Amino acid sequence: MAHPVRGRGPAPAPGHVAAVLIGTLVVLGGCSAEQRDEWSRLALPEPATKEAPLIGDLWVGAWIAAFGVGFLVWGLIIWAAVAYRRRGDELPKQTRFNIPIEFLYTLAPFFVIVPLFFHTAERQDQITDIRTEPDLTVDVVGQQWSWTFNYVDEDVHEIGTVNDRPTLYLPVGEMVRFNLGSPDVIHSFWIPAFYMKQDVFPGQPNAYQVTPDREGSYVGRCAEFCGVFHQSMRFDVEVVSQEEFDEQMDALREAGQTGLIDPPIRGAYDDEPLNPDDPGGDR
Numbered sequence: 489m490a491h492p493v494r495g496r497g498p499a500p501a502p503g504h505v506a507a508v509l510i511g512t513l514v515v516l517g518g519c520s521a522e523q524r525d526e527w528s529r530l531a532l533p534e535p536a537t538k539e540a541p542l543i544g545d546l547w548v549g550a551w552i553a554a555f556g557v558g559f560l561v562w563g564l565i566i567w568a569a570v571a572y573r574r575r576g577d578e579l580p581k582q583t584r585f586n587i588p589i590e591f592l593y594t595l596a597p598f599f600v601i602v603p604l605f606f607h608t609a610e611r612q613d614q615i616t617d618i619r620t621e622p623d624l625t626v627d628v629v630g631q632q633w634s635w636t637f638n639y640v641d642e643d644v645h646e647i648g649t650v651n652d653r654p655t656l657y658l659p660v661g662e663m664v665r666f667n668l669g670s671p672d673v674i675h676s677f678w679i680p681a682f683y684m685k686q687d688v689f690p691g692q693p694n695a696y697q698v699t700p701d702r703e704g705s706y707v708g709r710c711a712e713f714c715g716v717f718h719q720s721m722r723f724d725v726e727v728v729s730q731e732e733f734d735e736q737m738d739a740l741r742e743a744g745q746t747g748l749i750d751p752p753i754r755g756a757y758d759d760e761p762l763n764p765d766d767p768g769g770d771r
């Protein structure tokens with residue numbers, strides 16, 4: 489019985505090959521310049537603060553170091569597999585232990601951990617240094633499940649709720665201190681374009697300061713799973729000119745959102761305090 493003839497089909501015309509290649513290039517080229525830049529930052533978004541390189545460089549440097557170690561280890565694995573491949577039925581020499589190699593195993597990780605630890609601790613100290621007097625202070629309250637922003641110098645506030653995503657306005661080029669507090673559970677205050685992220689603890693104030701240096705709209709998130717509506721803790725960040733910032737502060741004032749809201753904050757938008765025995769936190 490004759491097998492069906494498997495047609496090899498016509499060889500693809502060079503024109504087709506070129507079309508596919510060009511199509512691929514167009515698709516890849518569709519990665520905008522923005523995405524290509526993102527690759528060069530190893531997936532970090534475009535930075536929006538003066539301090540972002542402190543974290544960005546640490547991130548990129550750690551990856552370069554990791555790839556260095558990776559290539560060394562992969563190279564050794566491939567070399568060992570090729571150089572000591574099976575050559576016959578004879579069992580190779582069996583080694584129980586090898587003191588120099590055991591030493592190397594134990595010591596090598598320190599050469600990785602010590603520089604990583606050193607650079608991380610050094611950068612962390614710089615990022616969390618709040619001794620410089622900031623240009624403005626925002627007391628941030630992370631509450632289940634939104635954020636409240638207190639503009640301390642302006643004596644106005646904005647309260648977000650699960651249904652109303654709040655917007656944080658910041659003047660460009662001004663150093664802002666974020667004082668972080670929570671009335672309920674641990675949240676984490678994160679504006680990805682600022683690179684910095686810090687946990688928001690009940691009863692344990694945290695603070696850091698940054699200088700936004702690029703006007704624009706950014707997203708903010710809670711980066712700590714904090715309950716059923718955790719995903720509702722998104723907020724918007726608008727880095728604007730000083731004039732626009734002042735207008736926004738006036739708008740909050742005109743809307744009657746004056747004064748500052750302390751944690752616990754629940755009472756601010758429903759009359760139920762979070763804990764009836766605890767009338768309010770100390771500022």
Ligand SMILES: [Cu+2]
Binds near residue numbers: 630675676714
């Ligand atoms: Cu949260």
